[in-house]
Amino acid sequence: MKIFVPADSAALALGADDVAAAITQQARARGLTVELVRNGTRGMIWLEPLVEVEIDGVRHGFGPATPGDADAILDGSSPKALGPVDELDWMRNQTRLTFARCGIIDPLSLGDYQAHGGLAGLRRAIAMTGADIVDEVTKSGLRGRGGAGFPTGIKWNTVLGAQAAQKYIVCNADEGDSGTFADRMIMEGDPFTLIEGMAIAGLGVGATRGYVYLRSEYPDAISVMTRAVEIARAAGVLGPDVLGSGRAFDMEIRKGAGAYVCGEETSLLNSLEGKRGVVRAKPPLPALEGFLGQPTVVNNVISLATVPVIFEKGAQFYADFGQGRSRGTVTLQIAGNVARGGLFETAFGMPLGTVVNDIAGGTASGRPVKAVQVGGPLGAYMPVSKFDTALGYEEFDAAGGLIGHAGLVVFDDSADMLRMARFAMEFCAVESCGKCTPCRIGAVRGVETIDRIAAGDGAAIPLLTDLCETMKDGSLCALGGFTPFPVMSALTHFPDDFARMKEAAE
Amino acid sequence: MTLSAPATETDDMRAIIAQHLHLEGPLLPILHAFQDAFGHIPAAASPLITEALNISRAELHGVISFYHDFRENPAGRHVLKICRAEACQAVGGNALAESTLRKLGLDWHGTTANGAVTVEPVYCLGLCACGPAVMVDGRVLGRVDTARMDAVLAEAGA
Ligand SMILES: Cc1cc2nc3c(=O)[nH]c(=O)nc-3n(C[C@H](O)[C@H](O)[C@H](O)COP(=O)(O)O)c2cc1C
Ligand code: FES
Numbered sequence: 001m002k003i004f005v006p007a008d009s010a011a012l013a014l015g016a017d018d019v020a021a022a023i024t025q026q027a028r029a030r031g032l033t034v035e036l037v038r039n040g041t042r043g044m045i046w047l048e049p050l051v052e053v054e055i056d057g058v059r060h061g062f063g064p065a066t067p068g069d070a071d072a073i074l075d076g077s078s079p080k081a082l083g084p085v086d087e088l089d090w091m092r093n094q095t096r097l098t099f100a101r102c103g104i105i106d107p108l109s110l111g112d113y114q115a116h117g118g119l120a121g122l123r124r125a126i127a128m129t130g131a132d133i134v135d136e137v138t139k140s141g142l143r144g145r146g147g148a149g150f151p152t153g154i155k156w157n158t159v160l161g162a163q164a165a166q167k168y169i170v171c172n173a174d175e176g177d178s179g180t181f182a183d184r185m186i187m188e189g190d191p192f193t194l195i196e197g198m199a200i201a202g203l204g205v206g207a208t209r210g211y212v213y214l215r216s217e218y219p220d221a222i223s224v225m226t227r228a229v230e231i232a233r234a235a236g237v238l239g240p241d242v243l244g245s246g247r248a249f250d251m252e253i254r255k256g257a258g259a260y261v262c263g264e265e266t267s268l269l270n271s272l273e274g275k276r277g278v279v280r281a282k283p284p285l286p287a288l289e290g291f292l293g294q295p296t297v298v299n300n301v302i303s304l305a306t307v308p309v310i311f312e313k314g315a316q317f318y319a320d321f322g323q324g325r326s327r328g329t330v331t332l333q334i335a336g337n338v339a340r341g342g343l344f345e346t347a348f349g350m351p352l353g354t355v356v357n358d359i360a361g362g363t364a365s366g367r368p369v370k371a372v373q374v375g376g377p378l379g380a381y382m383p384v385s386k387f388d389t390a391l392g393y394e395e396f397d398a399a400g401g402l403i404g405h406a407g408l409v410v411f412d413d414s415a416d417m418l419r420m421a422r423f424a425m426e427f428c429a430v431e432s433c434g435k436c437t438p439c440r441i442g443a444v445r446g447v448e449t450i451d452r453i454a455a456g457d458g459a460a461i462p463l464l465t466d467l468c469e470t471m472k473d474g475s476l477c478a479l480g481g482f483t484p485f486p487v488m489s490a491l492t493h494f495p496d497d498f499a500r501m502k503e504a505a506e
Numbered sequence: 507m508t509l510s511a512p513a514t515e516t517d518d519m520r521a522i523i524a525q526h527l528h529l530e531g532p533l534l535p536i537l538h539a540f541q542d543a544f545g546h547i548p549a550a551a552s553p554l555i556t557e558a559l560n561i562s563r564a565e566l567h568g569v570i571s572f573y574h575d576f577r578e579n580p581a582g583r584h585v586l587k588i589c590r591a592e593a594c595q596a597v598g599g600n601a602l603a604e605s606t607l608r609k610l611g612l613d614w615h616g617t618t619a620n621g622a623v624t625v626e627p628v629y630c631l632g633l634c635a636c637g638p639a640v641m642v643d644g645r646v647l648g649r650v651d652t653a654r655m656d657a658v659l660a661e662a663g664a
Contacts, residue, residue, distance in 0.1 A: 009631075009632065009633065009646050010632075010633050010635065010636050010648060012645075012646055013633050013636060013639065013646040013647050013648030013649075014636055014648050014649065045635035045636050046636075048636070175632060176629065177630065178592040178593045178594075178629065178630045178634060179591075179592060179593045179630075179634045180634070181632035181633070181634055181635070183632075185632075209530075216538075216575055217587075217628060217630070217631050217632070217641070218631075218632060219644045220646070252529075254531075254535070255534070255538055256575075257534060257537070257538070257573035257575040257576060258573055258574035258575035258628075259572065259573050259574060260629060271534065272531050273530075273531040274531040274533030274534055274569065275533075275569065276568050276569055276572040277572060277573070278572075291530075291531075292531070333634070333635070334635065335593040335596075335634035335635045335637075336592070336593040336597065336637070337596040337597050338635070341634075341635030341636070342635050364597065373592055377591070377592060377629075407593075407634070409592050409593045409596055409634065410596060411596045412596075415596065420592070420595075423595070427591075427629065430629075431629070433572075
């Protein structure tokens with residue numbers, strides 16, 4: 001009997017270890033031989049811990065499971081039975097390319113990984129020239145999933161063209177945005193995908209060394225990735241002779257130290273070098289002068305983890321999904337006050353409202369949705385009136401928002417948008433690296449100005465608008481530059497939350 | 507107990523540094539290693555680090571003080587991190603944080619009088635679909651309500 005109990009942090013946070021222990025104990029009491037696999041999560045977080053029992057090759061789900069359910073799960077009588085997991089609407093309605101294996105395989109079994117298509121992409125890349133590898137990525141239409149949406153192939157091409165004795169691949173696993181967990185989920189559930197993607201990047205641009213800068217808030221991901229790198233190295237996937245190609249690529253996991261701004265790529269590079277994580281002025285681009293001054297690819301986890309499937313199935317296959325200039329799939333992370341939260345991968349183009357109302361089933365509280373913050377703490381609050389906006393880079397830009405790392409945080413009508421705007425400024429003040437004045441000082445003044453508005457001083461509203469303009473135009477990076485997005489969208493779309501206070505004071 | 511603690515401790519510290527010197531950009535790994543071993547970065551480590559890496563005391567202080575993770579003084583026996591970020595706020599994270607701090611009579615970064623628990627803010631633990639989320643000494647918990655929090659605090663001896 002094969003049973004799966006996820007060891008993803010979200011599952012652990014909801015008690016998966018206790019469920020796994022109860023199942024092992026009950027099975028022993030019954031004299032059953034059980035093979036217990038600690039998989040990643042399927043992404044249906046509202047069903048975690050989601051236990052799966054394999055019967056005749058079909059995986060049947062039970063969730064959300066508690067230790068008390070172990071008995072009934074083993075004899076098949078549990079009221080938590082969900083039926084075959086692959087038949088659930090949430091699974092059937094997705095296009096799982098990047099997350100194809102996540103939740104399915106044993107994350108640290110290289111055998112499992114290969115049985116599900118793993119390493120096919122790297123094997124294909126080994127037979128190609130660097131220029132052809134880069135060209136394949138360009139043709140796939142892949143754009144950076146870390147926030148800015150910059151075409152990955154163009155970035156790689158710059159590094160390919162740079163002459164240097166040492167080049168680097170740096171994976172940005174700082175995932176600081178609230179509402180996002182795709183990076184964590186894939187690192188915990190399918191770590192070899194990221195390793196394979198980085199190796200392909202290395203072969204493509206001629207880099208032999210890689211780093212994953214992984215935030216310290218993710219101890220479980222750090223431990224899985226660290227073991228995965230050791231396993232990959234022992235198997236010759238990493239090292240001086242990648243899969244017998246005669247070409248070298250190796251990598252290390254580096255732990256962040258709790259600074260949001262270190263997700264910004266130049267700040268990240270400073271941090272990796274052992275300096276304060278202050279933002280560097282661009283140019284020079286990291287692609288030309290990055291880690292230790294050498295040409296460096298900096299890519300998000302999801303960007304790199306998507307590379308293997310592009311090489312396995314072909315650039316055209318990937319590019320055939322999506323809409324407009326947003327090709328392939330978007331790995332949505334649905335969070336906050338939602339009935340069904342989790343990871344949902346789908347081709348670009350789905351309207352925001354469909355995701356929130358149909359996929360996520362509206363709010364968990366059952367109250368009406370008030371706003372959805374898309375793209376993390378630097379993303380706009382989208383009101384319900386903008387729910388027809390299609391999930392695409394250009395479409396969101398036109399609607400005054402951004403997709404960012406594709407996190408969606410849903411709020412019900414009890415949310416106080418003035419308080420959320422204040423939080424955005426406060427967060428910027430706490431996390432500013434301090435290099436530029438509009439961000440360092442502007443955010444502090446922003447908190448004060450919003451407090452004036454809250455105290456009934458309506459005259460402070462134009463001041464806030466003006467301050468946001470200054471931060472937007474004058475900040476060195478998007479921390480100060482984009483904090484006006486949540487603030488101004490809250491003010492513009494929910495003016496009552498800013499005016500209500502004024503009436504109260506009068 | 508031996509009385510020669512300082513000498514062995516210095517040796518231990520030098521060993522921690524030496525283990526990381528081959529790395530490109532060794533400072534953060536060194537600081538993390540000190541924090542793992544001592545719970546904070548001991549003042550006695552500073553001259554050893556600056557000497558080994560050939561950096562100034564000001565540079566080292568600049569780095570230590572930049573990052574939220576590093577502390578120059580010991581924390582409580584347990585560190586409770588409560589997520590303050592948006593997705594947790596959407597499901598009552600603020601109320602949970604406020605009631606916890608009130609109950610303990612602490613402000614953020616404070617430590618209970620008996621030294622059991624230090625409470626720190628954290629901005630997202632990647633558990634945004636099962637908030638409010640907290641982390642106790644590296645162990646994550648989701649959908650934390652006041653009853654669950656009370657149990658956590660009791661277990662930690664707060
Ligand atoms: C304040 C700030 C925080 C950021 N945080 C992250 C992050 O956590 N992860 C990430 O991949 N990119 C983050 N970015 C974007 C990076 O600067 C960079 O665009 C990205 O890593 C490039 O990789 P990509 O092209 O694959 O998206 C952040 C940017 C800013 C301004
Ligand atoms: S916002 Fe709290 S865990 Fe992400």
